[in-house]
Amino acid sequence: MPLNIRTYHELTEADQSGLPEQIGAQRRRVADRLATVRRVVAVLSGKGGVGKSFVTAGVARALARTGRAVGVLDADFNGPTAPQLLDLPVARCTVRDNAIEPVVSSEGIRCFSMAMLLEEGQPLAFRGPEAEGHVWRGTLEAAALREFLADVAWGSLDELLVDLPPGVQRFTELIELLPVSPAVLAVTIPTPESRDAVRRALRAAVERGAHVLGVVENMVGGGFSGTAGDELAAEFGIPVLARIPWHPAPDTWDELVRNMGGAS
Ligand SMILES: Nc1ncnc2c1ncn2[C@@H]1O[C@H](COP(=O)(O)OP(=O)(O)O)[C@@H](O)[C@H]1O
Numbered sequence: 485m486p487l488n489i490r491t492y493h494e495l496t497e498a499d500q501s502g503l504p505e506q507i508g509a510q511r512r513r514v515a516d517r518l519a520t521v522r523r524v525v526a527v528l529s530g531k532g533g534v535g536k537s538f539v540t541a542g543v544a545r546a547l548a549r550t551g552r553a554v555g556v557l558d559a560d561f562n563g564p565t566a567p568q569l570l571d572l573p574v575a576r577c578t579v580r581d582n583a584i585e586p587v588v589s590s591e592g593i594r595c596f597s598m599a600m601l602l603e604e605g606q607p608l609a610f611r612g613p614e615a616e617g618h619v620w621r622g623t624l625e626a627a628a629l630r631e632f633l634a635d636v637a638w639g640s641l642d643e644l645l646v647d648l649p650p651g652v653q654r655f656t657e658l659i660e661l662l663p664v665s666p667a668v669l670a671v672t673i674p675t676p677e678s679r680d681a682v683r684r685a686l687r688a689a690v691e692r693g694a695h696v697l698g699v700v701e702n703m704v705g706g707g708f709s710g711t712a713g714d715e716l717a718a719e720f721g722i723p724v725l726a727r728i729p730w731h732p733a734p735d736t737w738d739e740l741v742r743n744m745g746g747a748s
């Protein structure tokens with residue numbers, strides 16, 4: 485059955501007037517849906533292209549190898565990459581009993597991504613007033629996050645990894661929706677530019693009460709110079725959980741997962 489998201493494509497005037505009630509109902513559904521998820525881990529960085537999605541996929545695989553039940557929510561609606569990184573079949577998701585069923589990889593990782601709602605190669609298109617396109621986009625992306633969290637039936641999970649887009653906007657929307665603050669995994673590359681962007685994102689996360697597990701320094705040992713990982717760790721009093729080289733071997737991820745600790 486093709487998925488038909490109710491408020492996603494268009495928020496009419498009438499819908500908007502009932503929005504606070506809708507959001508309240510969705511938050512309750514989110515809490516119900518996530519009652520069987522032991523820990524939500526938000527993969528955050530202020531910057532694009534540093535490897536959030538790459539790290540999310542590596543962590544998901546390593547978790548699955550240890551036998552833990554793991555899900556990945558690809559919350560980068562404009563640049564969804566999780567299905568490709570997890571080698572998922574090109575599948576459209578299905579809806580059963582009013583819930584979206586995640587697509588399951590051969591390694592047992594459950595994934596939901598906007599890519600599963602889009603025709604291959606089609607960019608996400610938002611309808612709305614031309615002049616205020618960016619406002620509509622933000623509003624509708626926030627609505628999409630609410631609906632996905634309310635509607636995806638993850639089942640019992642030890643860890644739900646949320647692969648975020650660059651910036652902190654989606655993270656702040658996420659933390660407002662969740663019944664319990666997510667744990668945060670910060671991803672940086674070694675450069676000072678990345679350090680500064682990740683610092684801003686981490687400050688926003690800490691201000692909102694998120695528990696930061698630590699920082700992952702990615703793309704280490706080739707091309708990028710700097711010590712962003714150590715500097716962020718010192719500033720925030722958090723550990724460097726891993727330094728990931730280009731094309732890391734599986735044991736790099738296994739070590740990262742050990743350092744992340746388990747869901748409590
Ligand atoms: N350690 C790494 N080794 C090899 N390729 C990597 C590594 N980290 C990231 N990449 C690649 O770099 C690109 C950007 O990473 P991505 O995870 O998409 O970044 P982000 O999600 O932060 O925007 C992708 O093509 C990804 O596969």
Ligand SMILES: [Mg+2]
Binds near residue numbers: 538565
């Ligand atoms: Mg990404």
